[in-house]
Amino acid sequence: xxxYSRILRYLLDYKGKIALYFLCIILSIVFSIMSFGMLAPxxxxxxxxxxxNLTKTIDNxxxxxLRSFLVSQVGQMNAIGALALICLIxxxxxxxxxxxxxxxxxxxxxxxxEIVNTLRSEIYNxxxxxxxxxxxxxxxxxxxxxSTNDVWEVENSLVGxxxxxxxxxxxxxxxxxxxxxxxxxxxxxxxxxxxxxxxxLGRISRALKRQSSEAAIKQGEALSIMDExxxxxxxxxxxxxxxxxxxxxxxxxxxxxxxxxxxxxxRDMASPVSEFLGVLVFVGILWFGGQMVLSQKIPLAPSTFxxxxxxxxxxxxxxxxxxxxxxxxxxxxxxxLRIEEVLKTPVTVDxxxxxxxxxxxxxxxxxxxxxxxxxxxxxxxxxxxxxxKGQTIALVGSSGAGKSTLADLVPxxxxxxxxxxxxxxxxxxxxxxxxxxxxxxxVTQEPILFNDTIAxxxxxxxxxxxxxxxxxxxxxxxAHEFIIKKDGGYKSNIGDRGSKLSGGERQxxxxxxxxxxxxxxxxxxxxxxxxxxxxxxxxxxxxxxMMQNRTSIVIAHRLSTIRxxxxxxxxxxxxxVERGSHEVLLSQNGFYRKLVEMQEVx
Numbered sequence: 237x238x239x240y241s242r243i244l245r246y247l248l249d250y251k252g253k254i255a256l257y258f259l260c261i262i263l264s265i266v267f268s269i270m271s272f273g274m275l276a277p278x279x280x281x282x283x284x285x286x287x288x289n290l291t292k293t294i295d296n297x298x299x300x301x302l303r304s305f306l307v308s309q310v311g312q313m314n315a316i317g318a319l320a321l322i323c324l325i326x327x328x329x330x331x332x333x334x335x336x337x338x339x340x341x342x343x344x345x346x347x348x349x350e351i352v353n354t355l356r357s358e359i360y361n362x363x364x365x366x367x368x369x370x371x372x373x374x375x376x377x378x379x380x381x382x383s384t385n386d387v388w389e390v391e392n393s394l395v396g397x398x399x400x401x402x403x404x405x406x407x408x409x410x411x412x413x414x415x416x417x418x419x420x421x422x423x424x425x426x427x428x429x430x431x432x433x434x435x436x437l438g439r440i441s442r443a444l445k446r447q448s449s450e451a452a453i454k455q456g457e458a459l460s461i462m463d464e465x466x467x468x469x470x471x472x473x474x475x476x477x478x479x480x481x482x483x484x485x486x487x488x489x490x491x492x493x494x495x496x497x498x499x500x501x502x503r504d505m506a507s508p509v510s511e512f513l514g515v516l517v518f519v520g521i522l523w524f525g526g527q528m529v530l531s532q533k534i535p536l537a538p539s540t541f542x543x544x545x546x547x548x549x550x551x552x553x554x555x556x557x558x559x560x561x562x563x564x565x566x567x568x569x570x571x572x573l574r575i576e577e578v579l580k581t582p583v584t585v586d587x588x589x590x591x592x593x594x595x596x597x598x599x600x601x602x603x604x605x606x607x608x609x610x611x612x613x614x615x616x617x618x619x620x621x622x623x624x625k626g627q628t629i630a631l632v633g634s635s636g637a638g639k640s641t642l643a644d645l646v647p648x649x650x651x652x653x654x655x656x657x658x659x660x661x662x663x664x665x666x667x668x669x670x671x672x673x674x675x676x677x678x679v680t681q682e683p684i685l686f687n688d689t690i691a692x693x694x695x696x697x698x699x700x701x702x703x704x705x706x707x708x709x710x711x712x713x714x715a716h717e718f719i720i721k722k723d724g725g726y727k728s729n730i731g732d733r734g735s736k737l738s739g740g741e742r743q744x745x746x747x748x749x750x751x752x753x754x755x756x757x758x759x760x761x762x763x764x765x766x767x768x769x770x771x772x773x774x775x776x777x778x779x780x781x782m783m784q785n786r787t788s789i790v791i792a793h794r795l796s797t798i799r800x801x802x803x804x805x806x807x808x809x810x811x812x813v814e815r816g817s818h819e820v821l822l823s824q825n826g827f828y829r830k831l832v833e834m835q836e837v838x
Contacts, residue, residue: 242576243390243398246351253343260340261403264333265410271329272547344399352391355575359383362578367585368649369610377460378453382578385455386571393568400561404554411551418544421534422525426517426548451495457488518549585651587669592662594671597756597787599660600624601646607654608641608810615641617810619655625756628788630798632831633807639791642807643759646789647673677750679779681762681793683742685734690719691726693734694748701752713748713778715741740774747778758788795832804828 247254360383371379416423465472465481472481522545528534529541536544601623608616616638623629631639644650645657648669657664664672685693694709695701706726710716718741722728734742750758760779776797792798799818806814806821806828814826821828 242355242572242579243351246354247347250347250350253347257340257343257347257402258406260336260343261406262410264336264340265407267329267333267336268407268550269411269414269547271326271333272543272550340403341399344402348391348398352387355390356383356387358579359387359575362581365583365587366581367583367651368644369584370581375456375460377458377463378456379578380463381456381459382574386574389571390568390575393565393571400557401565404558404561407554408551408558411547415544415547418540418547419525419534419536421528422521422544425524426521451492451499454488454492454495458485458492461485461488515552518545518552521545521548585648585669588665589668589670591666591668592671594659594667594675597625597659597675600658601757601787601789602658602661603642603645603655604658605655606642606645606652606657608638608645608650609653615810619810619812621805621812623787623789624802625787626785627802628783628790628798628800630790630792630801630804631807632792632795632798632804632828637807638810639807640761643761643789643791646757646759647676647678675755676757676759677753677755678759679743679746679750679761683734683739683746685730685737685742685745687729687732689724689727689729690722690745693730693745694726694752696749698752705752706748709748709752710745712751712781713744714774714781715744715748715778718744744774744778747782751782756786758783758786760788760790762791762793795835806831 363379363383412423412427415426461481461484465485472478525534525536525541525544529536529538603619603621606616606619607614619642621629631642633639641650645652646664648664651665659667659672686696691703691706694706698705703726707716710719710726719726719728728736730736730742730745734745737745779797790798790801798804801818803815804818804821805812806826808827814821814824814828816824822832
């Protein structure tokens with residue numbers, strides 16, 4: 237049950253509703269049994285045609301009480317009147333049974349929806365909390381599969397079976413209690429067969445968990461291929477690799493089909509097998525019990541024995557449903573384990589909501605003996621660097637030198653594995669995370685935009701921004717001119733990831749967003765490296781406007797854009813190999829000079 241602990245924990249939040257659900261289910265079962273209990277006097281009346289037979293004491297106290305109740309109501313009523321009364325009691329019992337059954341659904345179904353909704357929210361919130369490094373190791377399609385298909389599987393297989401796991405065991409237990417009260421000998425004989433049935437059904441369901449896990453993995457792979465295809469359609473078509481992608485997807489899709497077919501065959505086997513086994517037991521009781529009644533070896537009237545058989549048959553459907561629920565839960569358990577893997581992933585960058593509030597940036601950002609490693613790979617090694625307020629510091633070096641990682645330590649996208657990062661002389665971990673990031677804006681190499689209007693993308697996170705402030709930010713970012721030429725102006729929708737805009741237009745929107753936030757600290761990650769010459773000039777002008785009177789950390793690909801930086805830091809294999817102004821570094825005739833000469837040759 238440990239693997240279902242999260243679902244059970246959710247249920248504890250609804251103790252009152254669960255108790256009310258139990259009450260409705262029990263009342264529903266009681267009235268169902270009452271309707272079946274009326275079969276004994278009904279058979280007496282039909283076969284003997286005399287209301288006086290209802291008064292005869294034949295077997296056990298329960299039947300005697302039922303007959304005495306009928307006699308008190310019937311009196312000298314003729315057989316037709318007694319039959320009418322019995323039918324009326326059956327109808328009322330069935331009506332009350334279904335009323336309470338409806339109330340149980342009315343209580344439980346919203347509760348099940350709440351559980352799934354809470355689970356889905358927890359996954360999404362966890363994804364928001366996880367550090368950026370986590371996503372470099374995970375397929376996006378697999379994460380989407382866990383938060384959609386696996387949640388759907390939990391909803392249908394696990395939470396959907398919740399109703400059966402409460403109602404069906406109660407139905408079986410209460411019916412068995414009544415059967416045992418009517419005839420202990422026959423009921424003990426039935427109980428001998430239950431472990432055998434359970435063993436057979438368990439064997440059928442055992443492989444479902446493993447097969448469900450395989451299917452979930454294939455589902456994630458298929459989603460990853462789909463995501464890569466949608467993002468890379470231009471390259472796919474340009475290199476004529478549609479066939480390659482098609483065959484890769486079809487192989488994964490076929491593997492998924494085979495896995496699902498195996499699951500379906502094994503799951504669908506549980507219900508008919510359980511029904512067949514139940515009927516075998518029923519026939520066995522019919523034969524064994526019939527002999528005992530006919531030979532009068534047990535004190536049971538034939539009419540009561542028939543009612544006993546009807547009550548036992550009433551258990552077969554719940555047993556069948558319970559076996560199906562068990563099979564479904566095996567499928568759901570594989571999904572919940574995949575979800576738990578995400579939810580239990582440690583958050584290596586912990587928020588510190590009770591920490592100090594960084595309301596302003598007054599002095600410096602300091603990297604003191606900073607080390608950073610991911611798994612067994614050292615990314616940064618003994619970095620010592622101080623960025624004074626108002627300075628522009630440029631980070632240059634080969635790909636993989638650690639430039640982006642070093643910049644990512646400032647907004648705590650990662651936490652150092654050695655040393656410390658300080659802002660105004662205080663370790664960054666001592667500040668509330670949100671207050672640290674509120675003083676920073678980041679412009680990345682790839683513009684990150686959302687499928688919304690231009691105005692909403694600029695005002696992202698600045699819900700109180702006025703139209704005038706948005707327009708002013710766009711002007712500083714050299715974006716106003718192209719925006720007003722759009723049919724909808726600032727209300728134009730930019731499409732998925734800004735697909736309706738050019739690369740330069742997208743980047744200028746992200747700069748406008750950074751300007752509107754008006755932070756004291758800017759982090760620019762190769763913001764112009766992927767642009768054409770004209771767009772680069774417009775974006776660089778916008779960046780220069782934005783950087784005025786701000787502290788900036790610039791990751792530079794094109795070295796011509798950082799000539800006026802206060803200090804240029806040259807990184808190589810995670811270490812600072814050179815540092816100084818543009819002129820100083822050129823005079824040293826070192827690695828920086830080689831980088832400049834290589835770009836000038838280009």
